[in-house]
Each structure stands twice: as C-alpha cells, then as structure tokens.
Amino acid sequence: MIAEPSLRPIGGLETFKMEWYRVVGKARETPDTFTIRMKARGNGEIAFEPGQFNMLYAYGVGEVPISISGAPFNGQLIEHTVRAVGPVTKALASARIGSNLGLRGPFGKGWPLKEAEGQDVVIVGGGIGLAPLRPAIQQIIRKRERYGKFYILYGARTPSDLLYKRDLQNWRGRLDTQLLVTVDKGDEKWRGYIGVVTTLFRHIKLEPNNTYAYVCGPEIMMKFTVQELKNQGLPDDRIFISMERNMKCGVGICGHCQFGPFFICKDGPVFSYSEVSNIFGRREV
Amino acid sequence: MGAKEERAGTDHYFLDPQQFDELIAALRKLGYSVIGPVVRDGAILYDEIESASQLPVGLRDRQGPGYYRLEERGDKAFFGFVVGPHSWKKFLYPPRVKLLTVSRKGEVTAHNGGERKMAFIGVRGCELAAISVLDKVLLGGPYVDPVYSTKRKHVFIVAVNCTEPGENCFCLSIGTGPEAGPGYDISLTEVVGDGIHYFVARAGSSEGENLLERIGARKATGQEISEASVRMEKSHTLFRKSLDTVGLKELLYRNLESPVYTEVAERCLACANCTLVCPTCFCTTVEEVTDLSGEVAERWRRWDSCFNADFSYIHGGSIRSSRLSRYRQWLTHKLGTWIDQFGVLGCVGCGRCITWCPVGIDITEEAAKIRRREVEVSTA
Missing domain, CATH: 2.40.30.10 (Translation factors)
Structure with a gap:
C-alpha cells in the first residue's frame, strides 16, 4: 500500500x-x-x-x-x-x-518508588529541592511497611528558609523515619545542626547495596551529595537526581531543556546518576 | 514513507519545459499553493509561484563560508543553483504562530495554524532528509506538534536531484544527496546541454504518478535516462566538502573540553544565523500577549536559538552564559546528541550554516579539527 x-x-x-x-x-x-x-x-x-x-x-x-x-x-x-x-x-x-x-x-519521569520497595531509602533535599521529593516522602510513609529504613536529610540556608515546617515536625515525630535537618546559618532559636546538607551524612550509615537515594536541590548541592553517597558505597544506578532547566513546552518540542542527549521534560526530570554521570556537574552543559 | 520507496524506481517520464510548467498549473488546479524558489533581494528564497517563468531561470548561486552571490549561468536551467537562506521549515513550522487563545471567562482554544495544501517545487535531497528529520522530532511523539502535523498533512513534494552541488554542500558524505531520497511525490533530474533541455521524472507516490499521467508525460527513452544518469554520476565527483561521520558522536562526547571550542568561540558572534537557516533546527520559545481590554490572552510561538543568551535562563542566570558553551551545545546537538534523541544526525549537509555565518565558521572544518586535535593530543 x-x-x-x-x-x-x-x-x-x-x-x-x-x-x-x-x-x-x-x-x-x-x-x-x-x-x-x-x-x-x-x-x-x-x-x-x-x-x-x-x-x-x-x-x-x-x-x-x-x-x-x-x-x-x-x-x-x-x-x-x-x-x-x-x-x-x-x-x-x-x-x-x-x-x-x-x-x-x-x-516527565518520577522517582522509582516501585523499584525501591523492600529497600532502604534515603532522601536528600536542598532548599526548595524538597518540593518534588515531598510526594515521594508522602507515598513512602503511606506504604511504610513496603520499605526498609527511611532517612530524610534536609538542608536550607536559614531556619526561615525551611519548607513544610509542619510536615517536618510530623516526620520527625515518627519512630520509623529518621529526619535530619540542617541550616547553613542558624538564628537565636535554632537548636539543630549547622552546616551544608552533606555534613548530615556523618550521622547515618547506609547499606549501599540495599539503599535507593533520591536527591534534589541546587546542582552544586546534588554534586556533593552524590559524592557523599558514593563515599558510603552506593552504586551510581541506585542514586537518583532531579534536574532543572529552562522549559517552554514540557513535551519535548521546544528544545530548551536539553541536557546532553536528554530532554529533561520527557527523559527526566528524575535521572539515575548512572545515566548522566558523564555530563552531570560539567559546566554549562 | 517506506511504501513510497518501493514505488520509486519504476518508470521514468520525460518532461519538456512546457510540460514542467503544466505540472505547476496542474498542481494549482488541484488546489495546491505552489511554492518554489524565486529571486528576491539578491538571493534565492522560497515563495508562492504561478508558473515556471518565476523560477530563477539561468542563475546559479556562488557560495563560500560567509559568502553568497548570484551569477548568470549562460543557459536556461530552472534549477541551476542549490539552496539559499530559506528552507521548507518556514512553511511547515512557521517562524511565528499562534498556539492558544484563552479568554478571561476561561474558554481555551488550541490552534494548529490552519490547513493548507502546499506543493513544494525544487526540494533537494538534503531538504527532503531535513523534512524527514523534522517528522521524527515533531510527529514522533509521545507528544505531536499540532502546527507541524497540520501543515505536513497536505504537502506534495516535487524533488530535484542536484546535478551541480554547491561549494558548501556535503550531503554526499552524510548520505542525504545529491539524489533525493524517499519521501517525494515526483523527482526531477534536469538535463540542460547543447540544444537540449528537459527533465527526467520519477513518481514516488501514486499521487505523483497520477499527476504525471494527467499532464500527458510520456515515458523517457533510454537515451534520455542515460543523459540524466551521466549528470548524476558526474555530480558525485564535484563535491568539495565532506563530513567524516565515522564515530562522530563518540568523538564529540569524548572531547567536550576540546580546545577547538575555545578557538571557535573567539570567532562566533552568537548571532543565531546558523540556527535560523538550518532546515532541522526546531527550538522555539513562546510569548504571551493580551489585548488592551485584558479579555483575551494568546500564546504565540516563535523560532528561538540555542545561541541566544536567555535560551537556557533559569532563576539565577543562564546555564550556558559563554559563547563557547552555546557553540558546543549547537555542534554537539547537530552531530551527536541528535542521534541519541531521534536516531539520525541533526545535520543533512546542506551547508547553509557555513554560507550564512557572518564570520564563515564551517561545521565540517570544526568537526575535522576536533578529530585532528584529539589525535594530536593522544600521540603527543
């Protein structure tokens, strides 16, 4: 024909x-x-x-x-x-x-929550980067029995920059979740950790071959977080990051969100670190 | 498309200049806007035509890096030139188009640019390849572009095989020319010589075949077919530029920090000319406009370019603030990442970006330099 x-x-x-x-x-x-x-x-x-x-x-x-x-x-x-x-x-x-x-x-593609069932999960958020992680946290808590140990590490610049304060209190109150929060610069009322989010890794010990890590925040924060996760022995394909770029269409047509061979809108925004390790952290890609 | 391939290669038809003109008239009669090359402002552009006499008869384009001039050929050839600054993208993916109308009351209307039957006359092999690239980008999904989809639906393609490649052409090395590949309705090879002037035509679709029958084109003789073949064989020997595509993607991925980018960034003006003349560049941005009363808002889409500083802007600044990074984005996209994204090169070898670069940057030379420098570095 x-x-x-x-x-x-x-x-x-x-x-x-x-x-x-x-x-x-x-x-x-x-x-x-x-x-x-x-x-x-x-x-x-x-x-x-x-x-x-x-x-x-x-x-x-x-x-x-x-x-x-x-x-x-x-x-x-x-x-x-x-x-x-x-x-x-x-x-x-x-x-x-x-x-x-x-x-x-x-x-776009989200966090691989299904894949992580039966495993430990560590979530690392920087600043407003906690936003796309919050539905993952909500889902894990809702189906808590399906996951192993659950860590949430969160860093912001100051105590007033922390998002979801009521959630943070709820998560901290759970006996099945370890929430660690740090700020770059405290104020007179702050009693928690001081320092960038990567300093929280000294307080946890991950089981590298039984853990999934979901990371979102500024690229520089993700870069050093990935380093910490690798230091704890996590393989690249168990580390997931969420990328951000300019976007006009959201559907892979306008070309703005390209990141090497990827369109962040349709191939991401969540990527396995193993997919992007050769371009992630490279300047101006 | 695959089916069209099978159809090509059956019969060869003969068209004299008069019948060629009748072909245009017949397309118009069928309701097509016939669009072809015309001379405007010292260049060959694409615009609506009514007859073959409006084509750039007897002209050729002399091209070089950053150079374009029209000259008399001394014959009556209809297609004695190659490609100018326009491409068919202009008609399939218009430079500025309305996507959406939203009223304050909440009515949302999506637009597709309007249906129009268009016949493209004189589509070269590289350009046919470019349309097939855009098909992959804009129709390949998961989301389909409504404007391209609508414009593309009713396109009739009369391709022309290039018997004389231009100075900046390198389609042969990419495999997109000088013969027009599959996807045309009719292909033409123009034969101009001592006292002879005719076309050898082939149908690539039943619509094309019907049209050739309709204008009463007879079957070409063996002699006529061989005159055309001789010209095409000769065409293969006339190329001056080539792009070595072997392992090209991997080469570029290995050499993201090549010193060649630093050098080319010294010359590149980031003017975006290359992306505007490129027949496959598809990047766009949107503008929101409201009427004075604020009752109606519209979203318009226009061509954008990865060379523009705000193309990669996110809060805090542009991801690619240097010209180096923008040139690298363009080159690696065209010749590398495009393959990962769409399974084909983003470059079809038409040479427009070389001709219309104000400083004459040559994509084939830059790619070759990156290859050379890698070898030098590794053997040093």
Whole structure:
C-alpha cells in the first residue's frame, strides 16, 4: 500500500491545551515561597507519579514548569510549591483562593518508588529541592511497611528558609523515619545542626547495596551529595537526581531543556546518576 | 514513507519545459499553493509561484563560508543553483504562530495554524532528509506538534536531484544527496546541454504518478535516462566538502573540553544565523500577549536559538552564559546528541550554516579539527 499524504492524520491538538484548576488553599512557606493547593474542576482523581511536574499557567502572564509537591487527601487535590522569582511565578504566588490556574501535565519521569520497595531509602533535599521529593516522602510513609529504613536529610540556608515546617515536625515525630535537618546559618532559636546538607551524612550509615537515594536541590548541592553517597558505597544506578532547566513546552518540542542527549521534560526530570554521570556537574552543559 | 520507496524506481517520464510548467498549473488546479524558489533581494528564497517563468531561470548561486552571490549561468536551467537562506521549515513550522487563545471567562482554544495544501517545487535531497528529520522530532511523539502535523498533512513534494552541488554542500558524505531520497511525490533530474533541455521524472507516490499521467508525460527513452544518469554520476565527483561521520558522536562526547571550542568561540558572534537557516533546527520559545481590554490572552510561538543568551535562563542566570558553551551545545546537538534523541544526525549537509555565518565558521572544518586535535593530543 502506498501511504498517501492525505491519509496522514492531523494530531497534537491536545498538546498545548490546559485544564483549569481552582485554587483552594495557599500556605506561605517562606517569605517568597508558597504552596498552592488546587482542585480539578471535575471530580476525577488526579493521577501522577511523585517527581513529575506540571506546566502551570497564570492568565495572560504565561506558563512555567512546577514540580508537583503533594497530593493530600482523596486524590482530588494537588499541591505545587512556587518560589516567586519571575513574572509567572509571582502571578502564581499571588493567585487568590477561588481563582483558577491553568494546568497541563503531568509530565516527565518520577522517582522509582516501585523499584525501591523492600529497600532502604534515603532522601536528600536542598532548599526548595524538597518540593518534588515531598510526594515521594508522602507515598513512602503511606506504604511504610513496603520499605526498609527511611532517612530524610534536609538542608536550607536559614531556619526561615525551611519548607513544610509542619510536615517536618510530623516526620520527625515518627519512630520509623529518621529526619535530619540542617541550616547553613542558624538564628537565636535554632537548636539543630549547622552546616551544608552533606555534613548530615556523618550521622547515618547506609547499606549501599540495599539503599535507593533520591536527591534534589541546587546542582552544586546534588554534586556533593552524590559524592557523599558514593563515599558510603552506593552504586551510581541506585542514586537518583532531579534536574532543572529552562522549559517552554514540557513535551519535548521546544528544545530548551536539553541536557546532553536528554530532554529533561520527557527523559527526566528524575535521572539515575548512572545515566548522566558523564555530563552531570560539567559546566554549562 | 517506506511504501513510497518501493514505488520509486519504476518508470521514468520525460518532461519538456512546457510540460514542467503544466505540472505547476496542474498542481494549482488541484488546489495546491505552489511554492518554489524565486529571486528576491539578491538571493534565492522560497515563495508562492504561478508558473515556471518565476523560477530563477539561468542563475546559479556562488557560495563560500560567509559568502553568497548570484551569477548568470549562460543557459536556461530552472534549477541551476542549490539552496539559499530559506528552507521548507518556514512553511511547515512557521517562524511565528499562534498556539492558544484563552479568554478571561476561561474558554481555551488550541490552534494548529490552519490547513493548507502546499506543493513544494525544487526540494533537494538534503531538504527532503531535513523534512524527514523534522517528522521524527515533531510527529514522533509521545507528544505531536499540532502546527507541524497540520501543515505536513497536505504537502506534495516535487524533488530535484542536484546535478551541480554547491561549494558548501556535503550531503554526499552524510548520505542525504545529491539524489533525493524517499519521501517525494515526483523527482526531477534536469538535463540542460547543447540544444537540449528537459527533465527526467520519477513518481514516488501514486499521487505523483497520477499527476504525471494527467499532464500527458510520456515515458523517457533510454537515451534520455542515460543523459540524466551521466549528470548524476558526474555530480558525485564535484563535491568539495565532506563530513567524516565515522564515530562522530563518540568523538564529540569524548572531547567536550576540546580546545577547538575555545578557538571557535573567539570567532562566533552568537548571532543565531546558523540556527535560523538550518532546515532541522526546531527550538522555539513562546510569548504571551493580551489585548488592551485584558479579555483575551494568546500564546504565540516563535523560532528561538540555542545561541541566544536567555535560551537556557533559569532563576539565577543562564546555564550556558559563554559563547563557547552555546557553540558546543549547537555542534554537539547537530552531530551527536541528535542521534541519541531521534536516531539520525541533526545535520543533512546542506551547508547553509557555513554560507550564512557572518564570520564563515564551517561545521565540517570544526568537526575535522576536533578529530585532528584529539589525535594530536593522544600521540603527543
């Protein structure tokens, strides 16, 4: 059969279309960072994998990629944590309760939580990098019996930069989870650790061939965290990092998020360190 | 596409200049906008045409690194030139296009740029390969581009085999030319010589075959076919540039810190010309616009370039702030990472980036330098 051009289908009309979500809650995490809770207009469950992201749209201002930072209750709510640094994130952060935001997604590959069942898990977050890790923490805690030892290491610049303070208190209160929090610079009330997040590794002893590590934060933080994990003997393919790059489309078309041979939007944002070890940490790649 | 391949290589048809003009008229009658090469502002561009007389008859393009001039050929050839600054990407993936309209009330309309039957006249082998590359990028999924998908649907391709490669052409070394590969509806080889001027045509689809029958093209004689073959055989001997593709991806991956990048960054202006003339470069950005009342917002997409400083901007700064890193991104994408992403080279050997680079940077030379320097370093 000859494939006639006229038989070629027209596709992709859904590619850039978004759905409206209603803002139902907003929590101020730090002076410039907010967690926005939204509800889909229908009654369907919102399906996503921890570690995936959505493109969020503020009317007339634009669209940006934001990691999903939580899914509380019955699956009809979804949370994103937004730091107001550019025009779109500022507009998202100032969205009022009851207003609507556009959403496309979910996109990308998340944390390999299924693979890690039966294993120990160590989660390492730096600053706002805790946001895409939070749904993974929630899921592990929800299915706690399926995992072994569970560590959460979290570092921020100052105590006021710590996200999810109520969660941190809950996680710390659990007997089956070891949460360690550190800040680069304390204040008069701070009684915890001082130092970058990698200094927390001296307090834990991982079983390298029985542990998965999920890491997200600034690249420099991830670079030194990977080093610490390797020092403890973790193989590259048990270390997972979440990468960030400029993104315009979220679907592998605009070209902006390229990272070596990868499109972060569709091949990531979560990568096994073994996939990216030859380019990760290289300047300006 | 694969089916079209099988069809090619059956019958050869003969078209004289008059019949070639009738081919254009017949396409117009079938409702196609016929787009072909025309002379504008001293260069050969692609635009809508009504008849063969609007083609750059009797002209050739003299090209070099950072050099392009038109000259008289001294004959009446319709296709006696190679490629100019335009590519078919302009029509399939427009430079600026509306993707979305959103009203304040919440109505969301996705756009696909509108359907249009287009017939491309004079598509070269490298350009046909470039369209097939874009097919992989924009239709290969998991997400499909709505605009490209819509424009691509109704395209009729009249390819032209290159009997005289240009000074910057290197398709032979990449395997995309000088003969047009699969994917065309009709391919033409132009024969111009002492008192003779005709085309040997082949159909690549039943639509192409029907059209040739429709204009009453007769089967070509053995003599006519062999005149065309002689010209194509000669064409293979006329190439001046080549790209050594053997192990190229691995070479580039091993040499991300090659000193060649430092040198080329001294010359590169990061002007983005190479990406705009490239027939496969697909990067875009979006602009949000609202009307004065704020009742309607639109998202427009336009071509972007990895050479622009803000291309890789994330809060805190651009990932690739140096020209070195932007040139390296472009070169390694074209000749390396593209293969991992889409299974093909991102370069089709058309030479446009060499011609339209204001400082004449030559991709084939830079790749060869990286190879040479690696050998020098390892034997030093």
